[in-house]
Every structure is written in structure tokens, then in C-alpha cells.
Amino acid sequence: MSIEVNNESGLPADEENLIRLGRFLLDSLFVHPEAELSIILVDTTAMEKLHIEWMDEPGPTDVLSFPMDELRPGTAGRLTPAGVLGDVVLCPEVAQAQAVKAGHSTQEELLLLTTHGLLHLLGYDHAEPEDEAEMFGLQRRLLADYLGGKAPEETVS
Numbered sequence: 001m002s003i004e005v006n007n008e009s010g011l012p013a014d015e016e017n018l019i020r021l022g023r024f025l026l027d028s029l030f031v032h033p034e035a036e037l038s039i040i041l042v043d044t045t046a047m048e049k050l051h052i053e054w055m056d057e058p059g060p061t062d063v064l065s066f067p068m069d070e071l072r073p074g075t076a077g078r079l080t081p082a083g084v085l086g087d088v089v090l091c092p093e094v095a096q097a098q099a100v101k102a103g104h105s106t107q108e109e110l111l112l113l114t115t116h117g118l119l120h121l122l123g124y125d126h127a128e129p130e131d132e133a134e135m136f137g138l139q140r141r142l143l144a145d146y147l148g149g150k151a152p153e154e155t156v157s
Contacts, residue, residue: 001026002036009041011092014107021111024146025118026085030074034082037121039114040089047091062094063113065120072123088117108147115143 003022005015018039026035042050047060054064069083090113092106099109119135126132144150 001031001033003039004037005039005041007041008046009043009090009092011041011043011096013041013092013110017107018110018114021114021146022118025115025142028142028145029122030076030079031071031085031122032074032079032082035071035080036084037118038087039117040087041092041110042089044091044093047089047094050089060091060094062091062098062109063117064089065117067121067123070123071121085118085121088114088121090114090117111146112139112143115139115146 001023003019003026005013005018007013007015022037022039026037044060047064048058050064051057051059051061054066055061066087066089068086069081071080071083071085074080090110092110095109095113096106099106102109116139119139124131124135124138126135
């Protein structure tokens with residue numbers, strides 16, 4: 001499993017923890033062990049540019065996902081094909097502000113956003129209420145399993 005973290009944000013982040021989380025999530029979702037994932041941390045200026053270019057929305061956001069091979073979760077005994085999942089782009093500055101409001105650490109917020117972004121790479125969405133319930137329920141369960149207890153409250157915008 002290839003997970004690359006590139007911190008271009010200028011802020012410190014626990015990159016090894018993001019890699020461990022990525023491995024845990026990909027294993028839990030039965031993604032092929034040769035799948036590739038990229039996690040990129042950027043500053044607010046870069047995130048705002050991406051947000052405008054790809055979502056046509058102003059201002060920086062917390063997380064964006066850019067799927068590549070349109071892989072979907074596998075099942076027990078049946079892995080996804082090998083491929084490139086894509087990029088999860090995080091903005092630690094936005095995450096930090098959200099973490100303060102939610103009452104947890106910036107690192108917990110980055111873990112939450114990474115989980116959210118990875119689920120988007122695997123085709124999950126939250127545009128419809130039933131899809132939102134499924135995605136956020138899975139997100140909570142996966143993050144709680146990774147953290148060995150309770151997941152931080154969702155703040156994903």
C-alpha cells in the first residue's frame with residue numbers, strides 16, 4: 001500500500017499518524033494492498049484556489065478529494081482492484097479553526113477530514129439525506145475504531 005503525505009501547508013502535522021490512519025482505513029474497506037493514496041496538506045491560499053477551480057465556491061475549505069481510478073470499497077474476501085485512489089487535500093488552518101469550535105485537537109480534526117476525504121475517493125457522498133447518514137455513520141465508526149473509542153464530532157463542511 002502506497003500512501004504519500006506531502007505537507008505544503010507550512011504548519012506541523014503528524015504525518016506518520018495520517019499514514020497509519022490511511023492504512024487502517026484502506027484495510028478496513030478492503031482496498032487492494034497495491035492501491036495508491038496521496039494526502040496533501042496546503043495553506044489557505046492554495047486551498048481557496050482549488051475550491052474555486054473545482055467547486056466554483058469562494059474561500060478555502062477543509063478537505064477536497066480528487067479521485068483517480070474510481071475504486072469502490074471491497075468486501076471481506078473480495079478486495080478492490082489495484083489502482084490509484086487519488087488525492088485527499090487538507091487545509092490545516094481551516095482544520096484548526098474547526099477543531100477549536102468542535103472542542104477537540106487539530107490532529108483529531110485532520111484525522112476526521114482524512115477519513116471523510118478518503119470515503120469520497122471511494123464513491124461515498126452526502127448530497128442526499130440517506131447517503132449522508134450512511135457516509136457519516138461509516139466515518140464515525142471507522143474513526144472510532146482507529147482511535148480505540150469515540151470519534152471526534154463531525155465538523156466537515
